[in-house]
Amino acid sequence: MRKSIQFLLVACLVTALGCKQKGEATTETAKENAKTQGTGQSGVKDETSAPNIVQVASGSKDHTTLVAAVKAAGLVDALSNTGPFTVFAPTNAAFAKLPAGTVEGLLKPEKKEDLSNILGYHTYVGVLKTEYMQDGQEYDMVYGGKVKITKKGGKTYVNGSEIVASIPTSNGIIHVIGDVLLPK
Numbered sequence: 132m133r134k135s136i137q138f139l140l141v142a143c144l145v146t147a148l149g150c151k152q153k154g155e156a157t158t159e160t161a162k163e164n165a166k167t168q169g170t171g172q173s174g175v176k177d178e179t180s181a182p183n184i185v186q187v188a189s190g191s192k193d194h195t196t197l198v199a200a201v202k203a204a205g206l207v208d209a210l211s212n213t214g215p216f217t218v219f220a221p222t223n224a225a226f227a228k229l230p231a232g233t234v235e236g237l238l239k240p241e242k243k244e245d246l247s248n249i250l251g252y253h254t255y256v257g258v259l260k261t262e263y264m265q266d267g268q269e270y271d272m273v274y275g276g277k278v279k280i281t282k283k284g285g286k287t288y289v290n291g292s293e294i295v296a297s298i299p300t301s302n303g304i305i306h307v308i309g310d311v312l313l314p315k
Contacts, residue, residue, distance in 0.1 A: 214302035
């Protein structure tokens with residue numbers, strides 16, 4: 132009986148040590164994967180799901196300035212999360228309408244908070260489809276300001292900027308606009 136108990140104790144000890152070493156190896160592997168894949172939701176690689184807002188914008192040649200701004204503001208993970216979000220996405224041409232040096236200035240690290248506020252003024256938590264927007268409606272944006280919807284001749288405008296395209300994503304919708312919305 133005593134030998135049976137000793138055998139069981141040794142077997143348990145060997146099993147426990149084996150599990151601990153395997154767990155440590157798994158933890159190290161997970162840490163290494165996190166380093167190579169990025170941290171946060173933006174680091175998740177999924178070839179079968181529909182692309183999220185950041186992935187769609189990153190694939191658009193007309194939104195390279197917006198994507199650079201999202202990266203500079205540190206908002207890639209936030210806009211890659213589940214959402215849902217509505218993003219009013221200014222084109223590169225919209226950013227080019229701003230006074231010279233504005234975009235470059237906002238992309239500087241010391242302007243990160245200002246840039247985040249401007250981008251937050253382009254983002255709504257929830258999905259706003261144009262067919263459900265009504266003339267005169269106002270929506271509270273992430274930044275805290277409101278945008279106003281106008282309907283004219285079958286077209287939809289946000290703060291006077293026409294929504295020229297709407298692109299559904301896995302975590303919301305992108306409305307392409309021709310102006311940068313500035314908080315008032």
